[in-house]
Amino acid sequence: MTIKLTIDCMGGDHGPSVTVPAAVSFVRSHADAELMLVGLEAPIRAQLKKCKALDHPALTVVPASEVVAMDDPVEVALRKKKDSSMRVALNLVKDEVAQACISAGNTGALMAVSRYVLKTLSGIERPAIASALPNPRGYTMMLDLGANVDCEPQHLLQFAEMGHALVSALEGKERPTIGLLNIGEEVIKGNETIKRAGELLRASTLNFRGNVEGNDIYKGTADVIVCDGFVGNVALKTSEGLAQMLSEIIREEFGRSLLTKLMAFLALPVLMRFKKRVDHRQYNGAALLGLRGLVIKSHGSADAYAFEWAIKRGYDAVKNGVLERLARAMQENADPLAQAARDAGGAGHANLAGRPAEPYAAVSSKA
Template identity: 50%
Template sequence: MGGDFGPHCIVPACISCLVEHPSLHLVLVGQSELVESLIARHPGVDRARLRVEHADEIIGMNDQPALALRSKPDSSMRVGLELVRDGAVQACVSAGNSGALMALSRYVLKTLPGIDRPAMVAAVPTQSGFCHLLDLGANVDCSAEHLYQFAVMGSVTAEVLGTARPRVALLNVGTEDIKGSQQVKLAAGLLQQANGLNYIGFVEGDGLYRGEADVVVCDGFVGNVLLKSSEGLAVMIAGRIEALFRSSLAARMVGVLALPLLRRLRGELSPAQHNGASLVGLQGIVVKSHGGAGPEGFKSAIRRALLEIEEDLPRRLQSRLAEHLL
């Protein structure tokens, strides 16, 4: 029921995903009358793989996390997380209120042993592939110990998802040891002493996009601003290029030749293709979709959850954390 478009976006995204992934089963949690009416617009849906779980309440995008935790026990978000806790489903995907999702996830699912706070991580495209960036907004104020834990979780997540010996860096305003806030400097000291982590030091924002690290760690305030700025920049550049190719007859002729490459580039950089941030450090799989994502973006978030189910990420993460945590 969350996000900018609610079930009007999420229902068609889910139905499309069912067609693409024959082994996928989905439970849509929310106000059943509305959800069923939207499903009815898509004849031929395999209802054996799609069911609706009723939940009366909705957590608004402006609701305080504490209010969502205490006062809305039958919210769609909470019911969905309880389905994960009870083993009825293997993952929860939500486009709703990020703060409420984090608070409810910690309360309902609990964190893995040794983890104080879950972190939100997503794969960001770089010149050489992808970089796992965390935290993306779940934790605005972070201690050095939190940043250390994020680095451990990011490294293990990247390794589980296919990166051998991932390079881990702290995002900073410079690469010199004297640069940065006190907490970042303290976190660097902890990471330099860590066994089994491939810590490479500080990286600046441009270094992230050059692919200088496989995992980049920062607090949630910085990470959220960086991510949304990146998404806006990608959309702006694509729009400016299209406008240039429409500016004259000669430009349009060149644009026809360049169109296949431009479409490929736009697809690779499109925020919708990379939507879906994982809440790592929980005893269950939770994926946060961007609130403004459309159907294609929400499908990406579902695919992210499906990958983590196939890789059994929480169990593998827990088995590796003891090797790294202080």
């Protein structure tokens, strides 16, 4: 089976100079992939030429005349730029020409346009952003990372259901463990929303492990950790900040004198292995979950290596039937009445119209 993906080539801080080389490198190593490169034709073709891939059979250029800027408000992306590379790439997924879309564009805009174009899955009130964070045995899937600043208990339950479906699809785990991010393990810890979410999770059929704390993210205590988008975003960015400070201190200490530089040179093989293991670029690519289509959000500042990892995430998700699994899981878990109401009224969309700014305005462009 050929796996067809659309690439929003104009998104991110660097646009085609990053997205196109990443796409070229990806198709060269994945014979069953076909990528549609969406955006302004001239710069895309210029990059393809540079990569000697103008005639690569697995790459097609799909023109789009507009670009959603990294600082464009959601409304502009949604209402003004109807021929943006982001929108055209998402439309190809909606029309089932492609199976997933990868974009490094503005998170708020990407979430809003994705939701508008693709609609939410039956059973999902709020899509979430999910990403893998490293732990000693592999990774912890964490959601939400910034799409929803305020969550009700049932949203956290839905995040858990989506995380369950995602990890079981990707990892082949029958019953991945679920943790609820809290500030203590005991049931009485946390605010009312968290306590109520804990009750819902305990009553569910999920493999709920109970409350987990911040340090459990990197311990691998649970396969999936759920939290609201505010807390998740702070945890993610705090981690980025700490990792960056530590790597700067290491560099500073090894760069202090000729002698320490010699030491760094001698220890280089180990330092390189360490660097490779903790390289955050290989965790690039967060999934926007809960939509009727697969969308992968790359870090805006990604380089070609990192962006290729985001493409890989989309490819793996398609290959493992993540969307079908998610849809099925939601179907099985959904309350039949609520679902009927949702199917009739399109609650996801109605919700968007009623409170346009809240869930999206909260999303950081760097998430």
